[in-house]
Amino acid sequence: MNRPSDLDTLIARHQDGLALPREFYTRQDIYDYDIAAYWNQSWIWVGHESQLPNPGDYITFDYGQESIIVVRDKEGALHAHLNVCRHRGSRVCTESSGNARVLVCPYHAWTFELSGQLRSGRAMGPDFDPGKWGLFPAQLRVFQGLIFVCASADAPPIDAGLADLAPLTAPFGLDRLKIAHSASYPVPANWKLAVENYMECYHCAPSHKEYARSHTLKAPHEMEGLMEPLQARSAAIGLPTDIYHTSGAAAGGAGADTYYRRYPLYDGFETGSRDGTALAPLLGDLTGLDGGATDLQIGPLNNFLIYADHVVGYRFVPRGLQETDIQIVWLVHEDAEEGRDYDVDALTWLWHVTSLDDERIIRHNQEGVNSQFFQPGPLNPMEWGIQSFYEGYLGLIAKPPARHAAE
Ligand code: FES
Numbered sequence: 311m312n313r314p315s316d317l318d319t320l321i322a323r324h325q326d327g328l329a330l331p332r333e334f335y336t337r338q339d340i341y342d343y344d345i346a347a348y349w350n351q352s353w354i355w356v357g358h359e360s361q362l363p364n365p366g367d368y369i370t371f372d373y374g375q376e377s378i379i380v381v382r383d384k385e386g387a388l389h390a391h392l393n394v395c396r397h398r399g400s401r402v403c404t405e406s407s408g409n410a411r412v413l414v415c416p417y418h419a420w421t422f423e424l425s426g427q428l429r430s431g432r433a434m435g436p437d438f439d440p441g442k443w444g445l446f447p448a449q450l451r452v453f454q455g456l457i458f459v460c461a462s463a464d465a466p467p468i469d470a471g472l473a474d475l476a477p478l479t480a481p482f483g484l485d486r487l488k489i490a491h492s493a494s495y496p497v498p499a500n501w502k503l504a505v506e507n508y509m510e511c512y513h514c515a516p517s518h519k520e521y522a523r524s525h526t527l528k529a530p531h532e533m534e535g536l537m538e539p540l541q542a543r544s545a546a547i548g549l550p551t552d553i554y555h556t557s558g559a560a561a562g563g564a565g566a567d568t569y570y571r572r573y574p575l576y577d578g579f580e581t582g583s584r585d586g587t588a589l590a591p592l593l594g595d596l597t598g599l600d601g602g603a604t605d606l607q608i609g610p611l612n613n614f615l616i617y618a619d620h621v622v623g624y625r626f627v628p629r630g631l632q633e634t635d636i637q638i639v640w641l642v643h644e645d646a647e648e649g650r651d652y653d654v655d656a657l658t659w660l661w662h663v664t665s666l667d668d669e670r671i672i673r674h675n676q677e678g679v680n681s682q683f684f685q686p687g688p689l690n691p692m693e694w695g696i697q698s699f700y701e702g703y704l705g706l707i708a709k710p711p712a713r714h715a716a717e
Pocket residue numbers: 395396397398399400415416417418419420
């Protein structure tokens with residue numbers, strides 16, 4: 311992957327406290343380099359263990375031109391492989407999920423063990439050594455049931471951040487969830503505009519009527535009088551309300567950001583529902599609803615909002631220079647039964663309407679950024695998360711390309 315020759319000049323042109331220069335959202339060569347130097351070097355949340363209960367179960371996750379297979383082997387261990395055949399490069403798994411005894415390439419039928427080893431290259435002759443041609447591994451971590459992968463062998467350190475988060479998220483029983491619904495909202499915009507939009511709630515009041523009716527905007531004046539009662543209610547059901555934050559950027563772009571913060575909903579709202587009442591059975595071993603929501607971030611690309619009765623996961627997946635899928639995943643307690651314990655329309659209502667708003671504002675953002683007259687403007691203090699994203703992003707792509715040799 312060629313590094314754009316003027317990348318250092320563009321990075322130097324970015325001024326702290328301002329948006330990125332236009333080229334970062336409009337140039338194909340920078341987008342291509344984003345995938346190679348940033349996405350392939352970042353941890354990506356691809357699913358939940360409940361999607362792979364049995365030996366041979368697999369899922370695939372695609373972004374940019376890349377695809378990763380996560381599969382459970384016969385002994386029950388999970389593996390992640392790059393979905394690129396070692397013969398002539400075909401995708402090996404062409405479905406988004408399935409079950410397989412072995413992974414057979416659909417092109418010439420090379421056959422890979424679930425562990426990624428090549429079992430046989432069909433009719434390759436006596437001198438062929440299958441041991442040299444296994445699938446390339448991707449890095450894999452499972453955090454309380456949530457599956458993360460990184461395409462690079464040189465994945466950013468994440469274990470210390472996860473260990474610190476573990477006691478904070480333990481009460482939610484994230485390992486005992488199941489996916490209730492997934493939806494994708496394609497937006498004609500560069501992936502960075504979609505990530506940036508999620509990183510700030512400056513837009514929430516003017517753009518999200520429904521969200522702003524129930525959720526404080528995390529600005530101090532919005533939370534006044536609400537934070538202390540929340541702390542008491544959360545403590546009563548064993549939930550921490552501390553703010554926990556490690557910045558990967560602070561570690562020279564080397565580590566993955568992790569962030570935990572529980573904040574109050576407005577009085578009358580126990581969860582993120584239309585009428586304020588519960589949507590699904592309580593998570594984990596919780597004994598009540600506290601009327602709070604946790605922002606959980608694991609690495610710069612993976613965000614979760616955790617209510618006491620459901621979890622919403624967010625990803626902003628690049629498909630092209632100005633094509634991004636806003637992917638939303640709703641998770642509930644593994645024992646909850648649709649129809650009996652939750653209604654999918656009610657469960658998904660808030661983040662469905664909110665994601666439609668986001669699609670619209672991100673699309674208009676890209677249209678304006680495409681203008682020859684766009685100039686990066688100043689960030690608001692409520693947009694600190696964007697600044698932190700820029701530091702991590704620019705830190706990674708600024709590194710010499712040799713570090714990014716995933717292939
Ligand atoms: Fe996979 Fe030929 S490309 S077997």
